[in-house]
Amino acid sequence: MTMSTFIDGLDEIMTRFDAFLIDQYGVMHDGKTPYPGAVEAMSRLTAAGKIVIVLTNSGKRTGPNMARIEAIGFPRSSYSSLVSSGEVTWQGLRTGAFGEPFEAGCRVHIIGKQGDDYGLDGLDLIVVAEPESADFIVMAGSDCPRTSLDHYSNMLVAAAARHVPALCANPDRMMLTNEGPQPSSGAIAAVYETLGGRVTYVGKPFGAIYRHAAKSVGNDPARVLCIGDSLEHDVLGGESAGFKTALVRTGLLQDIDDATLRDMLASSSHKPTYVLPSLSLTSR
Secondary structure (H helix, E strand, C coil): CCCCEECCCHHHCHHHCCEEEECCECCCECCCCECCCHHHHHHHHHHCCCEEEEEECCCCCHHHHHHHHHHHCCCHHHCCEEEEHHHHHHHHHHHCCCCCCCCCCCEEEEECCCCCCCCCCCCCCEECCCHHHCCEEEECCCCCCCCCHHHHHHHHHHHHHCCCCEEECCCCCEEEECCEEEECHHHHHHHHHHCCCCEEECCCCCHHHHHHHHCCCCCCHHHEEEEECCHHHHHHHHHHCCCEEEEECCHHHCCCCHHHHHHHHHHCCCCCCEEECCCCCCCC
């Protein structure tokens, strides 16, 4: 059985890789401020000629995500590009890559955080208020805890009965909020599936987002490192794409002690290549 290697920082392994696919929330920052050493690490990797791609399950498109991380403290010079599941969703709707009925010009019901704009303009979509009257549903985000999973379940019963398909633009089951971890759009999608609804997932750990990113990372997957805080998304997705993986002990794992983490790794079929304290060059 392959065992994970515990390291203190990226400086121990950075020469082994040409490209780094780095998760955003819980790895680069906590939603408000960068984690210690994260800006320096990404800036140093970029300065060393590495390809640094922010790979995020955000349901928003590339532009808003870039603006967000710049406002948090990551200069544009600290990374090469950003790929979001929201961008891959938009591009797929534009080109018809997801097949019928996930196409421009259709009726859509959008599930997300109240007040957020998920940038689905430019596709001639007709936004409808009731999910059961849509051609398809886009699950771009979550309004939890303001809206409970029970409420989402009740809201989606009629749509499931009508076999309205859904496109989940953010497969994360949990998200970090000011109220602590809360169900994300992936959890809403799971509820819809229990009702009998059909869901197509975009984002980690599913292949479309990795194929999109792979256009920029070179021809040798062994020289690409995916860095994240989730075994189920970052590690599984990176493994499935043929890349090496690194699990950081921030974000979802910030309160996990050594013994619990080792038990998690032992019981999981998804083994990260490396485990490190945080997105930093050296242990802090």
